[in-house]
Structures are given as structure tokens and as C-alpha cells.
Amino acid sequence: MVVLQGLLPLLALYLSKLIIDQVVLSLQSSQVGNFYPVFILICLASFVSFVNSILLASSHYLNELHQQKIVDYVQNKIHDKSITVDLQYYENPQYYDILHLTQQEAPYRPGIIFTSLITLLQSNLSLIGLSSLLLLVNWQITLLLVGVSLPLLIIRLKFAQKLYQKWKKWLPQERIAVYFHSILIEENYAKELRLFNLGRYFKQKYQGIRQDIFQQKRRILLQRSLAESMSQSLITILLFVLLTYLVYQTYNNQLTVGSLVLYYQAFQRGQQVLQDAVRSLGTLYENSLFLEQFYDFLNLPNRVINPPNPQVLPIPLQRGITLENVQFHYPHSSRPVLENVSLQIKPGETIALVGENGAGKTTLVKLLCRLYDPKGGRILWDGVDLRAVNYWDLRQQISVVFQDFGRYHLTVRENIQLGNWDSLPSEGEIEQVAQATGIEEAIAQLPQKYDTILGTQFAEGNELSVGEWQKIAIARCFLRPASLLILDEPTSALDPQAEAEVLQQFHHLTQNTTALLISHRLSTVKLADRIVVLEGGRISEIGTHDQLIAHNGTYARLFHTQAQLYNLG
Ligand SMILES: Nc1ncnc2c1ncn2[C@@H]1O[C@H](COP(=O)(O)OP(=O)(O)OP(=O)(O)O)[C@@H](O)[C@H]1O
Numbered sequence: 001m002v003v004l005q006g007l008l009p010l011l012a013l014y015l016s017k018l019i020i021d022q023v024v025l026s027l028q029s030s031q032v033g034n035f036y037p038v039f040i041l042i043c044l045a046s047f048v049s050f051v052n053s054i055l056l057a058s059s060h061y062l063n064e065l066h067q068q069k070i071v072d073y074v075q076n077k078i079h080d081k082s083i084t085v086d087l088q089y090y091e092n093p094q095y096y097d098i099l100h101l102t103q104q105e106a107p108y109r110p111g112i113i114f115t116s117l118i119t120l121l122q123s124n125l126s127l128i129g130l131s132s133l134l135l136l137v138n139w140q141i142t143l144l145l146v147g148v149s150l151p152l153l154i155i156r157l158k159f160a161q162k163l164y165q166k167w168k169k170w171l172p173q174e175r176i177a178v179y180f181h182s183i184l185i186e187e188n189y190a191k192e193l194r195l196f197n198l199g200r201y202f203k204q205k206y207q208g209i210r211q212d213i214f215q216q217k218r219r220i221l222l223q224r225s226l227a228e229s230m231s232q233s234l235i236t237i238l239l240f241v242l243l244t245y246l247v248y249q250t251y252n253n254q255l256t257v258g259s260l261v262l263y264y265q266a267f268q269r270g271q272q273v274l275q276d277a278v279r280s281l282g283t284l285y286e287n288s289l290f291l292e293q294f295y296d297f298l299n300l301p302n303r304v305i306n307p308p309n310p311q312v313l314p315i316p317l318q319r320g321i322t323l324e325n326v327q328f329h330y331p332h333s334s335r336p337v338l339e340n341v342s343l344q345i346k347p348g349e350t351i352a353l354v355g356e357n358g359a360g361k362t363t364l365v366k367l368l369c370r371l372y373d374p375k376g377g378r379i380l381w382d383g384v385d386l387r388a389v390n391y392w393d394l395r396q397q398i399s400v401v402f403q404d405f406g407r408y409h410l411t412v413r414e415n416i417q418l419g420n421w422d423s424l425p426s427e428g429e430i431e432q433v434a435q436a437t438g439i440e441e442a443i444a445q446l447p448q449k450y451d452t453i454l455g456t457q458f459a460e461g462n463e464l465s466v467g468e469w470q471k472i473a474i475a476r477c478f479l480r481p482a483s484l485l486i487l488d489e490p491t492s493a494l495d496p497q498a499e500a501e502v503l504q505q506f507h508h509l510t511q512n513t514t515a516l517l518i519s520h521r522l523s524t525v526k527l528a529d530r531i532v533v534l535e536g537g538r539i540s541e542i543g544t545h546d547q548l549i550a551h552n553g554t555y556a557r558l559f560h561t562q563a564q565l566y567n568l569g
Pocket residue numbers: 091092330333337355356357358359360361362363364
């Protein structure tokens with residue numbers, strides 16, 4: 001279709017020359033001319049125009065469909081990569097740029113690239129056709145057409161390149177502006193924005209960046225407009241000279257009227273097509289930055305990888321999980337977060353992990369789930385190094401409630417079901433875990449019970465309190481038939497009564513399950529079989545609550561401080 005659409009207008013042009021020449025010929029001859037050949041030519045021209053309009057409508061239709069297909073294809077690639085890319089890319093600002101940019105730009109960039117490519121292809125075909133048509137009759141005019149367009153082409157390309165370079169330079173600034181924009185519009189910040197009256201502050205910051213970019217952009221665009229106006233003036237002057245020359249030749253009978261029309265129109269059309277081509281080239285240039293980012297993103301290498309011949313993960317856990325001199329620092333930071341951590345977790349045992357903020361508790365969880373691999377030492381699952389097993393198999397055996405658990409704006413049922421979605425849990429199982437976390441009463445109050453959509457993003461959504469959301473996350477975690485249950489600050493948002501109930505259920509549910517419980521509330525921790533105290537990335541104490549109190553170390557100090565604060569006695 002692109003080929004036909006590029007070439008058919010030329011055929012129409014040539015037919016109009018033939019029609020005019022035929023009419024002029026019969027006007028010049030004294031006898032009444034034969035109208036039949038002209039009529040055939042008119043029919044042909046009408047047919048060409050008809051086909052052209054059909055092509056135009058069909059190409060619009062196909063273009064829309066293709067746009068969607070391309071966007072979906074690119075999004076699919078991005079989704080595939082996003083769900084497997086190492087967690088470190090989300091936690092590292094250097095990579096966050098490329099990650100965020102690709103994910104943000106993906107919905108519209110490919111469409112622009114596609115349209116530009118089509119326009120470019122069509123323009124090139126038209127140009128080749130026009131040049132051949134003109135070459136057939138007059139090579140000097142063809143040379144003029146190309147020659148005159150050269151300055152415009154050079155100017156456009158030069159400025160496209162300049163803008164492209166600048167755009168690259170502005171990108172980090174643009175990203176900061178996008179960040180300020182998100183603060184101004186997103187729900188997360190809406191309360192503080194109003195309370196601290198931060199709207200004006202962030203608007204100023206946003207506008208400052210945009211203004212700065214605007215000034216720089218204006219300078220370049222002004223230069224481009226000046227250069228383009230000059231080259232456009234040159235074209236106008238040449239068109240004037242050409243028209244005079246062509247009319248003069250027609251006056252002297254060296255050229256037919258049809259050829260005069262053909263040359264003049266071909267020249268004008270050639271200019272138009274060339275401008276389209278140059279514009280598309282500029283757009284392609286600009287968008288190539290996106291492609292660069294897109295491929296960089298797709299090629300991001302993973303550090304956490306599956307071994308070529310993974311060992312079978314022993315299920316159920318029989319000998320336990322062993323941490324042997326585990327050492328860890330985050331990529332792009334040399335500060336050690338875990339140092340020589342050695343621990344034996346017996347099957348069925350509940351271990352509580354305590355320590356001050358930044359002690360490395362969550363990091364240890366990330367290593368257990370193989371979201372990162374240790375930099376030193378190893379973690380063994382029934383004697384098998386975690387690096388030797390398929391990490392999907394491993395994660396299948398672990399259920400976690402993270403501190404920053406997900407709040408899915410789906411129905412209550414789906415929110416819980418996500419914990420074990422592929423085995424299609426029954427209504428009864430879902431209700432059982434909801435009961436275990438004490439959320440079933442709140443669910444009963446919701447308009448559509450388990451079918452109520454949670455959150456405020458969608459129509460008929462119902463918002464929950466933070467504690468209720470947390471209970472839903474715990475229910476999701478309980479639903480998963482895992483060998484290792486990890487709760488990272490599971491009850492931070494729960495009231496004391498709810499906390500006691502959830503922990504009782506947790507205790508009940510983990511009778512035969514190995515569990516790791518992280519909490520700052522030491523009243524919670526008393527339930528555990530053993531308590532591990534982490535200080536500055538090292539294990540400083542291990543024992544039962546009574547042993548550690550008797551030891552009178554860090555745990556005892558923390559416990560007594562909390563007991564005084566909360567009057568726990
Ligand atoms: N993605 C990251 N990149 C670099 N450093 C990190 C990253 N995440 C955490 N850290 C650092 O690692 C240390 C341990 O963090 P971690 O989240 O494991 O602590 P924590 O004991 O769970 O703390 P809290 O009780 O506040 O949850 C902290 O000093 C933190 O600054």
C-alpha cells in the first residue's frame with residue numbers, strides 16, 4: 001500500500017499532462033477533434049484517484065491497528081523483562097533512570113517511529129518516482145529539484161542532530177520535572193501536599209526546570225527557523241525563475257502546455273515530499289534515543305540467574321536452612337550490610353529476627369528469597385546451595401509479607417487468591433485465611449463482600465485502613481502452602497488486640513512450618529522458638545526470650561526499654 005500510495009499520485013500527474021496536451025491539441029487543430037481518447041484518459045485519471053482514496057482509507061484503518069499491535073508488542077517485551085529483571089535495578093538510581101524511562105515512553109514512542117518510517121518510505125518512493133518522471137523528459141529540471149532541496153535537507157538533519165544531543169542532555173532534568181509532576185498529581189502525596197501547602201513549592205520547582213529547558217529549546221528552534229526561512233526563500237526564488245523559464249519555453253512552442261503543468265506541479269510536489277521526508281528523518285533521529293534506551297533495557301544483564309542444570313529443591317524441608325558466613329553489600333555500594341552471618345534454622349522452627357533500623361533484617365530476607373545472592377558465604381536449603389536451584393522453585397516454597405506489601409486494586413477475593421493463584425484456591429480456603437487474620441468481619445461490612453473492589457482507583461472501589469490492608473496481605477501469605485513463612489513487620493499497623501489475634505493464628509499455622517518473624521515489637525517476638533539479634537549486619541545474640549533476658553545484653557536492654565515505654569511489665 002505504501003508503494004502504491006507513493007506512486008499513484010505520479011501516475012495521476014502524468015495523466016493530467018496527457019489530458020491537457022490532448023485538449024490543447026484539439027483546440028489548436030481547426031477540425032472538430034476526437035473526444036474519445038481524452039475521455040479514456042479522464043476515466044483513467046478518475047480511476048487512479050478512486051483507487052488512491054480507497055488506499056488512503058484502508059491505510060488509515062491498517063495504521064491504527066498496527067499502532068496498537070506495535071505498542072502491545074513493545075509493552076509485552078517490557079513486561080517480560082520487567083518481571084524477570086534483577087531487583088537491584090529497581091533499587092538503584094542509576095538503573096532506575098533507564099528502567100523508568102523505557103516504561104514511561106513505551107506506550108507512544110513506537111507509534112511515532114512506525115508512522116515516521118512509513119512516511120519516510122512513502123516520501124522516498126514518491127521522490128524516486130518524481131525524479132524518474134522528470135528525468136524522462138528533462139534532466140536539468142531534475143537536477144534543480146534535488147539541488148534546491150539539499151540545503152533544506154542539510155539544515156533539518158543538522159538541527160535534528162543538535163536537538164537530539166540537547167534532548168539527551170535535558171533528559172535527567174526532564175526526569176526530575178516528571179518526578180515533581182507526579183508529586184503534584186499523585187494520591188500518595190495528596191495529604192501532605194495540602195497540609196504543608198507544598199503545591200506552590202513543587203510547582204515552582206517544576207516550572208523552573210521546564211522554563212530552563214524552554215529557553216534553551218527556543219534558542220535552537222529560532223536558529224532552525226531562520227535557517228529554514230532562508231532556504232525556503234531560495235526555493236521560492238528558484239520556483240519563480242523556473243516558472244518564468246517554463247512559460248517562456250511554452251510560449252516559444254518548445255514545451256507543451258501539459259509538460260509545463262507536469263514540470264511545475266512535479267517540482268512543487270517534489271518540494272513537499274522532500275520536506276515530509278526530512279521531517280520524518282528528524283523525528284526518527286529524535287526517537288532513536290528511545291530505541292537506544294529500549295534495547296539497553298532489554299539487554300540488562302541479570303546477576304541472579306538460574307544454573308544450567310538446577311538441582312531439585314528438597315520438599316518438604318527436612319534438615320533446615322543454613323546460613324554459612326553470609327556476607328553482603330548492595331551493588332554499587334561497598335558498605336557491608338551483612339557480615340559473617342551464620343545461622344541454622346531447623347525445620348518447623350520459628351525464628352524471630354530483631355535489631356535496630358538498618359541492621360540488615362530485610363536484606364537477609366531478600367537473600368533467603370534469592371532476590372540477591374550473597375557476596376560471600378552461602379545459604380543452604382537442606383544442604384543444597386540456593387544458587388544451585390531454580391529460583392522460581394525456591395520462591396514457590398516461600399511465602400512473605402514484606403514491609404511494603406502490595407495493595408492490589410482488585411476484589412478482596414483476588415487480593416487473597418494472589419498468594420496461590422495458579423492452584424485456584426477454593427472459597428473455603430480463602431475464607432479460612434481471612435478468618436485467621438481477623439479480616440472477615442471487615443469483609444462482611446463491604447457492599448459486595450469478597451467481590452468488593454479495594455482501593456480508590458476504580459469505580460465502586462472501597463478503601464481500607466492501613467491495618468486492614470495489612471491483614472489482607474497476611475491472609476494472602478497464609479494461603480500459600482509454603483515451606484518457609486516470612487513476616488517482615490507483619491503487625492506494624494495492627495491494633496494490640498488484632499496483633500495478638502494474628503500472632504496467635506500465626507503460631508497455630510506455623511506449628512509445622514519453618515517461619516521467620518521480623519518485628520520491632522518485642523512483645524510479638526516472645527512467641528518465637530529462638531530470637532536472633534542483628535546488630536550492624538552481624539548476629540550478636542541468639543537464644544530464647546528467657547535466655548536472652550538472663551544474658552542481659554542488647555535484647556534485654558531493648559525489651560526493658562519497650563516494657564517501660566508500653567508498661568508491659
Ligand atoms: N537497595 C539498597 N541499596 C543500597 N543500600 C541499601 C538498599 N536497601 C537497604 N540498604 C541499606 O542496607 C542497610 C540494611 O537495610 P535493611 O532494610 O536490611 O535494614 P532493616 O534491618 O530491615 O531496617 P528496618 O528495621 O528499618 O526495616 C541499611 O543501612 C540500608 O541503608
